[in-house]
Amino acid sequence: MVEVNEISKSFGDVTAVSRVSFRVAGGEVFGLLGPNGAGKTTTLRILATLIKANSGSATVAGFDIDRDPQRVRHAIGVVNGGMGLYDRLTGREVLTYFGGLYGMNQQQMDERINQLDELLSLGDALTRQTGDFSTGMKQKIVIARAVLHDPPVIFFDEATSGLDVMARRAVLDLVSEFARQGKAVVYSTHVMSEVEELCDRIAIVYQGAIVAQDTLPNLLESTGAQSLERAFFDVVKRSGLATELVS
Amino acid sequence: MRPGIIRRIAAKEILSTLRDRRAIISNLVLPLVLLPVIMMGMPLLLGGLFNREAASQTDLAVENLAAMPAQLVQLLDRANVSPFEAGDVIAAVRDDEAQVGLVLPEDFEALLSEGEAAAVQVVSKMGSLSAELNASKVQGAIDGYRQQIVGERLAAVGLDPSVLNPIIIQPVDASTDAERSSGQLSWIIPFFIAIWALAGGQMTAVDATAGEKERGTLESLLVSPVSRAEVVVGKFFATTLFSIIAAAMAIVGYVVGSMIMSNVVGSRIGGDGAEIVALMGGSLQVTPQSIVLLLVSALLLAGTISSLLLAISMFARSFKEAQTYVAPLSFLLVIPAVALQFKDLLDLGTWIYAVPLVNALMVMDDLVRGSIDFANLLVTWLSLLATIAVFLGLAFLNFRKENVLFRT
Numbered sequence: 001m002v003e004v005n006e007i008s009k010s011f012g013d014v015t016a017v018s019r020v021s022f023r024v025a026g027g028e029v030f031g032l033l034g035p036n037g038a039g040k041t042t043t044l045r046i047l048a049t050l051i052k053a054n055s056g057s058a059t060v061a062g063f064d065i066d067r068d069p070q071r072v073r074h075a076i077g078v079v080n081g082g083m084g085l086y087d088r089l090t091g092r093e094v095l096t097y098f099g100g101l102y103g104m105n106q107q108q109m110d111e112r113i114n115q116l117d118e119l120l121s122l123g124d125a126l127t128r129q130t131g132d133f134s135t136g137m138k139q140k141i142v143i144a145r146a147v148l149h150d151p152p153v154i155f156f157d158e159a160t161s162g163l164d165v166m167a168r169r170a171v172l173d174l175v176s177e178f179a180r181q182g183k184a185v186v187y188s189t190h191v192m193s194e195v196e197e198l199c200d201r202i203a204i205v206y207q208g209a210i211v212a213q214d215t216l217p218n219l220l221e222s223t224g225a226q227s228l229e230r231a232f233f234d235v236v237k238r239s240g241l242a243t244e245l246v247s
Numbered sequence: 248m249r250p251g252i253i254r255r256i257a258a259k260e261i262l263s264t265l266r267d268r269r270a271i272i273s274n275l276v277l278p279l280v281l282l283p284v285i286m287m288g289m290p291l292l293l294g295g296l297f298n299r300e301a302a303s304q305t306d307l308a309v310e311n312l313a314a315m316p317a318q319l320v321q322l323l324d325r326a327n328v329s330p331f332e333a334g335d336v337i338a339a340v341r342d343d344e345a346q347v348g349l350v351l352p353e354d355f356e357a358l359l360s361e362g363e364a365a366a367v368q369v370v371s372k373m374g375s376l377s378a379e380l381n382a383s384k385v386q387g388a389i390d391g392y393r394q395q396i397v398g399e400r401l402a403a404v405g406l407d408p409s410v411l412n413p414i415i416i417q418p419v420d421a422s423t424d425a426e427r428s429s430g431q432l433s434w435i436i437p438f439f440i441a442i443w444a445l446a447g448g449q450m451t452a453v454d455a456t457a458g459e460k461e462r463g464t465l466e467s468l469l470v471s472p473v474s475r476a477e478v479v480v481g482k483f484f485a486t487t488l489f490s491i492i493a494a495a496m497a498i499v500g501y502v503v504g505s506m507i508m509s510n511v512v513g514s515r516i517g518g519d520g521a522e523i524v525a526l527m528g529g530s531l532q533v534t535p536q537s538i539v540l541l542l543v544s545a546l547l548l549a550g551t552i553s554s555l556l557l558a559i560s561m562f563a564r565s566f567k568e569a570q571t572y573v574a575p576l577s578f579l580l581v582i583p584a585v586a587l588q589f590k591d592l593l594d595l596g597t598w599i600y601a602v603p604l605v606n607a608l609m610v611m612d613d614l615v616r617g618s619i620d621f622a623n624l625l626v627t628w629l630s631l632l633a634t635i636a637v638f639l640g641l642a643f644l645n646f647r648k649e650n651v652l653f654r655t
Contacts, residue, residue: 011650045653048470049470050466050469050470050649050652050653051649051652051653052649070472070474071472073470073471073472074472076470078466078467078470080466082463082466083463083464083466083467084462084463084464084467085462085464086259086263086462086464087462088262088263088266088267089259089262089263089266093262097255097259098467098471100251100252100255101252101255101256101468101471101472101473102471102472103472129266142467145467146467
């Protein structure tokens with residue numbers, strides 16, 4: 001579903017992403033774990049065709065991100081913590097607007113919105129203007145918007161940032177649900193517990209590079225660590241990139 | 248580019264703007280109400296002031312009142328001026344004991360009876376409109392008395408008073424009906440169109456660019472399968488729509504104001520007030536053909552302003568920052584619009600019709616005055632279309648630049 005080969009991206013003298021490669025299959029949740037500024041968001045923006053990589057290549061759902069960006073965008077859903085909504089539109093109007101942009105007709109949209117209403121418990125969020133929503137309710141509409149067109153690939157980028165415990169739980173359950181539906185999910189976060197709970201495989205990202213990627217048990221075994229946090233520090237330290245880290 | 252996608256993007260921007268009640272009131276409803284109020288207020292206020300001052304009693308402080316001839320006293324009385332003796336006329340006017348002062352020489356009557364010239368001083372607070380109106384009443388009475396004396400002196404030597412006017416100048420107005428009726432303040436029509444087109448376009452353009460960035464909705468839009476060109480054109484149509492609606496509201500407000508002024512206000516305030524009505528274009532006569540050409544020109548001006556607004560406000564990280572960027576644009580429109588009133592004196596060549604924005608103001612002024620040259624109109628329209636294409640190209644480039652899109 002997602003194949004990334006040696007992609008790199010620099011902004012001036014700053015290297016944001018350095019020769020990143022990974023693969024994600026359908027039904028799999030792949031975690032990008034790293035601190036803020038590690039290059040996770042830039043990687044996902046490249047895959048979402050928002051920005052261009054300086055080198056390397058990638059395909060999403062079989063479409064090349066450079067040669068076929070429009071089809072790539074049709075095949076993905078993107079949820080990030082900073083995404084907002086149009087304050088003066090109702091939840092249904094937001095979804096209908098994006099459904100139209102994805103080429104859905106009114107009947108398709110109505111059916112899909114009903115499905116998502118059941119899955120996400122949207123309730124009166126569909127009829128109220130989104131400017132009045134709580135953060136959790138906004139994030140539900142953001143997720144509904146991202147998966148409205150039923151994409152085979154979904155990118156989550158710090159999707160639980162700023163959410164209360166109930167809303168966060170709902171998002172994590174949805175990620176698992178989407179994987180069960182056979183979608184390829186790339187889940188980017190700095191929160192270890194979320195990766196531990198959700199991800200089939202984990203890539204540890206530090207200073208733009210993937211310093212390790214494997215399943216959680218294999219990462220623990222290869223580092224001899226008892227927890228993902230300990231394993232994360234060991235892997236980063238071993239990579240030689242983190243001179244400022246203390247043991 | 249897919250028209251259906253462009254229509255959806257434009258429709259969403261239109262719906263979003265329509266629900267912004269404060270912006271709609273200040274940019275669309277306000278010109279409709281404000282312009283008639285301003286237009287009626289000016290003549291009513293000034294006309295009322297002139298009439299009131301003419302009818303009211305004016306106190307005249309006079310030095311050497313005893314030297315004032317009875318005929319002059321009568322003329323002053325007819326002009327509602329009440330003279331009284333004052334020792335220091337300048338002090339009396341300065342201290343507001345009298346609106347006007349008059350210093351007569353002690354031998355005023357004697358000088359006149361001997362056929363000599365007598366100098367008098369009329370004292371008032373210059374710079375005050377009310378004081379000048381009162382002073383003009385006094386000067387009018389003195390002038391009337393002067394003409395009487397001149398007539399008497401000429402008659403005494405057997406001459407007719409017309410001997411002093413061997414040449415009689417008769418001004419003839421050669422302007423067209425439209426030019427005559429548009430008034431000297433006709434330039435305010437393009438001025439209002441430009442200003443409100445900017446205000447109307449600004450609310451949508453800023454919200455659709457910097458507002459999208461600030462809310463975090465731009466990324467959602469750009470990861471959907473739409474091209475950047477479709478996004479730019481969709482937002483351009485919505486922005487232009489509100490820009491032209493705001494300009495149309497200003498025109499409607501002006502026309503309504505003109506009608507009320509001509510039919511209701513003008514007849515009530517008489518003389519000077521009616522002159523002000525005419526000066527402000529209160530009897531405006533624009534042909535249906537001119538209205539159509541005016542609307543097309545206004546539409547192209549709105550399109551130019553909208554494309555420029557989109558190109559500029561896309562740079563901004565927030566709504567507030569975008570407003571800072573677009574604020575100076577009003578100078579681009581206000582300065583040439585105000586300069587239109589001096590265009591006869593400026594002797595501009597036809598090249599001015601190739602200068603974007605200025606040319607739109609020029610042709611709209613020409614259309615209102617009924618003196619349009621169709622070659623200039625064509626040059627203007629082509630110039631504006633080319634400018635729209637350039638600005639839309641810049642906006643499109645900004646929508647593709649990573650450092651502009653993700654500048655937070």
